[in-house]
Amino acid sequence: MSQFHSTLSRRDFMKALGLAGAGVGAMSAATSVFHDVDELTAAGTVQKQPWWVKDRDFKNPTVPIDWQTLPKMDGIFPYQSAPTLTPQERFAMGIPGGAAGTWASPEQSQVLQDYMKKEFPGWEPGYLGMGDNRTTALFMAAHFMRMGMWPGEIQMGGKRINVQSQIMKAGGTPYYWSFLGLRSSETLRPQDFGVPRWEGTPEENLQTLRQVVRFFGGNEVGAQELDDDIFKFYHKKNLGKDLVIENVDEPEETATKMVIPSSAKYILQWTARQPYESSRRQAGEYEDAAVYWSYQRFPLVTALIQEFIYALGYKVVSTHMTGYHTNPIGALTGMGEHCRMSSPVLTPKYGTTNRAMWVIITDMPLASTKPVDFGVYEFCKTCGICADSCPFGLIEKGEPSWEATQPGSRPGFNGWRTNTTTCPHCPVCQGACPFNTDGNGSFIHELVRGTVTNTTVFNSFFANMEKTLGYGRKDPRDWWDMEDYSYGINTRY
Amino acid sequence: MLFWIGLLAGVVITVLVNWLTQRKTTVRWYEWLLGGFGLLSIFATVQHYFGSLREHEYQSAWMGSLIFGVMGIILLLVVWQLVARRAKQS
Numbered sequence: 001m002s003q004f005h006s007t008l009s010r011r012d013f014m015k016a017l018g019l020a021g022a023g024v025g026a027m028s029a030a031t032s033v034f035h036d037v038d039e040l041t042a043a044g045t046v047q048k049q050p051w052w053v054k055d056r057d058f059k060n061p062t063v064p065i066d067w068q069t070l071p072k073m074d075g076i077f078p079y080q081s082a083p084t085l086t087p088q089e090r091f092a093m094g095i096p097g098g099a100a101g102t103w104a105s106p107e108q109s110q111v112l113q114d115y116m117k118k119e120f121p122g123w124e125p126g127y128l129g130m131g132d133n134r135t136t137a138l139f140m141a142a143h144f145m146r147m148g149m150w151p152g153e154i155q156m157g158g159k160r161i162n163v164q165s166q167i168m169k170a171g172g173t174p175y176y177w178s179f180l181g182l183r184s185s186e187t188l189r190p191q192d193f194g195v196p197r198w199e200g201t202p203e204e205n206l207q208t209l210r211q212v213v214r215f216f217g218g219n220e221v222g223a224q225e226l227d228d229d230i231f232k233f234y235h236k237k238n239l240g241k242d243l244v245i246e247n248v249d250e251p252e253e254t255a256t257k258m259v260i261p262s263s264a265k266y267i268l269q270w271t272a273r274q275p276y277e278s279s280r281r282q283a284g285e286y287e288d289a290a291v292y293w294s295y296q297r298f299p300l301v302t303a304l305i306q307e308f309i310y311a312l313g314y315k316v317v318s319t320h321m322t323g324y325h326t327n328p329i330g331a332l333t334g335m336g337e338h339c340r341m342s343s344p345v346l347t348p349k350y351g352t353t354n355r356a357m358w359v360i361i362t363d364m365p366l367a368s369t370k371p372v373d374f375g376v377y378e379f380c381k382t383c384g385i386c387a388d389s390c391p392f393g394l395i396e397k398g399e400p401s402w403e404a405t406q407p408g409s410r411p412g413f414n415g416w417r418t419n420t421t422t423c424p425h426c427p428v429c430q431g432a433c434p435f436n437t438d439g440n441g442s443f444i445h446e447l448v449r450g451t452v453t454n455t456t457v458f459n460s461f462f463a464n465m466e467k468t469l470g471y472g473r474k475d476p477r478d479w480w481d482m483e484d485y486s487y488g489i490n491t492r493y
Numbered sequence: 494m495l496f497w498i499g500l501l502a503g504v505v506i507t508v509l510v511n512w513l514t515q516r517k518t519t520v521r522w523y524e525w526l527l528g529g530f531g532l533l534s535i536f537a538t539v540q541h542y543f544g545s546l547r548e549h550e551y552q553s554a555w556m557g558s559l560i561f562g563v564m565g566i567i568l569l570l571v572v573w574q575l576v577a578r579r580a581k582q583s
Contacts (some may be wrong), residue, residue: 277549441548442541444557470552482549 046206047222047334047369052450053348055370059229061331062377063338063415066402067229070412075235076322077420078408079103087128097129099136101143102286104129104424108392109285112426115391116283120475123283130284131476142289147321148175148299177299177320179238179258180251181306190313197313202367209268209366212308216301217487218272218356220347222333223366226265230332238323251317258323264315266366269333270305271347272298272356275488279353280436282427283476290488291427294355302358314364326357328413334369337376341386341395341429342416346376348449349493351435375452375459376435380416382456383463385472389432394419431473434466439493494543498536518580528572534565 056062082103083090090098090106097109104112113125123131130136145151150164150172164174176182190197200208210221224230226245234243242257252259275290282288302320309316330345331338335357339346345357377400387395396405396416404410409417437445448462466472485491513520520528538561545554 438548438550440544441550442544442553442557443537444541444544469550469556471550474549478549 045369046203046210046367047220049334049372050348050374050446050449052374052446052453054373054453055334056373058224058368058370059332061328061338061371062373063328063331063400063413065328065413067232067412070229070232071410072232073235073325073410075237077325079420080105080422080424091127096125097285099128099130099139099284099286101146102129102424104285104426108424108426111391112285112424112428115428119473120283120477123475123477125284128284130286130288134480135283135289135476138289139286139292142292142296144296146292146295148177148303150174150176175299175320177303177306177318179253179317179319181310181316181318182303183310184307187307187311189311202365205364206268206367206369209270209305209309209364212305213270213301216304217297218270218301218305219350219354220271220335222269222330222335222369224267224269224329224333224368226260226267226361230267230329233328234319234324235322238319243319243323251315258317258319260317260361261315261363264317264361264363266362266364267329267333268305268360268362268366269329269335270302270356270358270360271330271335271345271354272301273350273489274353274355275484276350276353276436276438276490277474277482277484278479278488280431280472281474281476281479282431285424285426287425287430288427288476291355291430293488298356298358301356302360306360309360309362309364312364314362316360316362316364318358318360321358324359325410326359329359330357332371334372337372337374338413338415339376339386339433340380340384340416341433342418343420344430346380346433346435348372348374349439351437352430352433353436373453374449375454375456378456379434379452379459379463382459383434383466385434385463385466386429386432389428389473391426391428392422392424394423395429428473434463434471437471438490440490494540498539502532502536516580518576520576524572524575527568527575531565531568531572534561534568538562538565 059065059067080103082101083098083105085093085095085098087098095106095109096113097104097106102109109129113129116123116125126132126136128136128139130139150167152164153160153162155161156163168174206221206223213219213221231245237243238258241253241255243260244257245260245262247262248259249261249263251261251264272294274294278288278290282290299320302318306316306318327338327343327345330336336345336347336354339352341352344352344354346352347354381399384397387393387397395418400415401417402411402414404417406417406419407421439445451458452462538558541561542554542558545551545557
């Protein structure tokens with residue numbers, strides 16, 4: 001029994017107890033302020049970034065920009081025209097594909113269907129080229145009011161009504177969002193009651209807007225001052241009207257122009273997460289339900305953020321999806337980095353599984369957020385998984401360039417450009433990016449990202465391991481057997 | 494998960510140290526170091542395996558676990574042999 005005798009003295013026991021108590025006390029004190037390491041390292045800032053993300057100087061993102069030679073573009077990027085046959089006509093004629101809204105030509109549809117069959121043996125395109133009947137039905141449902149468009153013909157009270165055409169007849173637009181915002185007759189401002197508007201510091205204002213963005217279903221916010229350089233990323237024309245800044249009191253939209261008051265010199269960029277598991281299981285000839293569910297919800301979120309700022313008593317305008325080039329603005333506000341895929345902004349936590357990344361202009365003072373560096377720009381130089389995955393070879397391979405290498409693209413930045421004139425918006429590249437990782441999974445992702453941010457030595461090894469370990473796109477048929485999260489988003493990371 | 498791994502590690506290390514002390518077995522600093530890396534590798538195996546299953550990354554789960562697991566087992570075997578052979582000699 002002697003071996004069970006305790007050799008711990010009373011003095012040591014009390015000392016250990018005291019130390020343990022102090023430790024618990026310190027942890028409790030810290031817990032009320034910081035919930036994790038990311039929060040600790042991002043303390044004091046509105047834009048909370050993971051610990052491996054580094055800040056850069058304002059207007060100096062990882063993609064080099066030559067502000068002197070950077071031109072302003074005429075309008076939205078050129079894209080190929082959509083097929084004119086209806087889905088039923090196409091089906092009856094035996095032409096592959098043809099889901100509503102698809103941009104893929106019959107030839108492209110055939111290429112994509114063959115690609116999917118090779119990638120996922122046994123996969124069948126179904127009657128519309130989107131996969132099995134369940135997947136096709138989900139795509140159809142998620143399409144409703146996409147991009148903020150008023151519905152076409154729908155059933156209402158036992159009658160078929162074409163809502164969009166009725167609204168157009170009344171002088172409206174095909175979509176509910178607009179440059180000046182909704183300004184609903186029920187949205188009243190403090191000025192309407194002679195009450196002072198809410199005022200906050202630029203940091204408080206940005207924090208307020210982050211809270212509002214989260215409330216409506218978005219995720220992150222970033223901000224910048226709208227100077228002449230940043231305004232170059234806005235197009236000369238938006239929806240056929242001149243987009244100009246003028247020294248006026250109130251924003252204005254006429255038959256020929258959209259006027260931003262010069263006092264509205266802050267831009268708010270916000271983004272939202274696209275359903276993760278379904279995003280990397282998109283298949284068929286066109287972007288899938290995950291994309292269109294996002295395009296159904298987020299135009300409304302933009303309109304509501306705009307309405308909130310208006311209701312606070314500030315000036316606010318938005319060109320929504322059509323008036324600017326998202327990617328460089330996202331790099332400047334620190335939402336993410338410019339990447340090889342060129343169109344999406346690659347974000348630290350969610351890779352390319354984002355949607356929205358849209359911009360609002362206001363006179364509400366907003367604290368600018370800095371560009372970030374987490375090694376993407378350098379990683380993309382050696383990776384190229386997205387370019388290899390593109391069934392049409394439209395994503396550039398090789399080094400970035402200062403030249404306008406693709407139709408409708410611009411020079412003035414040393415980056416990559418995609419040929420959008422023949423891109424059918426297929427579902428492949430978005431799900432292939434190695435930065436699309438589940439933040440609630442293996443520790444290895446944090447380790448890789450922390451390393452990639454600080455050195456390029458292992459980039460090639462990591463890109464190869466990505467393939468060896470089987471990351472990337474997943475079989476779309478598996479999704480139906482998974483227990484997915486609400487809205488497809490795991491909010492634990 | 495981290496709580497249970499930490500708790501288990503604490504118990505295992507305490508039992509191990511007590512056992513070594515009772516047997517009056519000496520362990521050199523580099524053996525502690527190698528053993529620590531071995532143990533870390535084993536933890537990495539467990540976390541990576543279950544983490545990858547949560548991610549629905551089944552290929553990564555078994556391949557990554559194989560890499561970390563083999564590394565951990567080799568390191569622990571090396572430490573065991575170093576300590577055991579020295580103990581046998583003395």
